[in-house]
Amino acid sequence: MKILPKVNEAVIPIEKFTKYALDPINGKGKHSAFEMALGYNLGNVALLIENIRNNLYHYPALYKGDNEFGTTYSVLMCLVGVNGKTANVLTSWIDDKQTGQMRLTSAYIKKRKGADHD
Numbered sequence: 176m177k178i179l180p181k182v183n184e185a186v187i188p189i190e191k192f193t194k195y196a197l198d199p200i201n202g203k204g205k206h207s208a209f210e211m212a213l214g215y216n217l218g219n220v221a222l223l224i225e226n227i228r229n230n231l232y233h234y235p236a237l238y239k240g241d242n243e244f245g246t247t248y249s250v251l252m253c254l255v256g257v258n259g260k261t262a263n264v265l266t267s268w269i270d271d272k273q274t275g276q277m278r279l280t281s282a283y284i285k286k287r288k289g290a291d292h293d
Contacts, residue, residue, distance in 0.1 A: 177235055178232055179236040179248055179250055180236070180277060181277035182232060182277070185277045186277065186278045187224050187228060187278075187279045188279065189220060191280075191282065192217075192223060192224065192282075193217060196209060196283065197215060197216055197220055198217070205283050212260060213254060213258060213260060213262050214256045215256060219257060226255075227252070227264070227266060227282065230252045230254060234251060234252040234253075235250070236249070237249050237250070243272075244269060244272060245270045245271045246269065246270040247268065247270075247280075248269075248270075249267050249268070250265075250266045251265050251285065252264055252266065262285075263284070263286075264283070264284060265281075265282070265283055266282045267279070267280045267281040268280060
């Protein structure tokens with residue numbers, strides 16, 4: 176299994192969650208998906224970031240390609256939330272050409288296809 180390159184230095188900007196994924200105004204529905212599926216909201220965003228960071232070592236990174244900004248990857252992980260439920264979370268990453276950082280670019284709940292449990 177190939178884990179995310181530079182996983183030990185991976186940067187997870189809190190703003191990806193506070194200003195987008197968990198934001199009720201700008202989250203475009205992502206905020207309610209995270210809250211319903213895993214119990215995460217703006218009040219416990221640090222726990223979600225910690226959960227993602229800790230699980231990066233346990234799931235394979237898929238190379239998605241190169242673009243003018245860097246090399247992109249995705250990591251699909253099954254997380255246990257603060258509410259005790261599990262859900263698939265798809266995270267996207269870029270190895271930024273300018274900064275040299277591996278940085279989270281997106282995270283969202285991914286519906287399971289053919290799952291036999293919630």
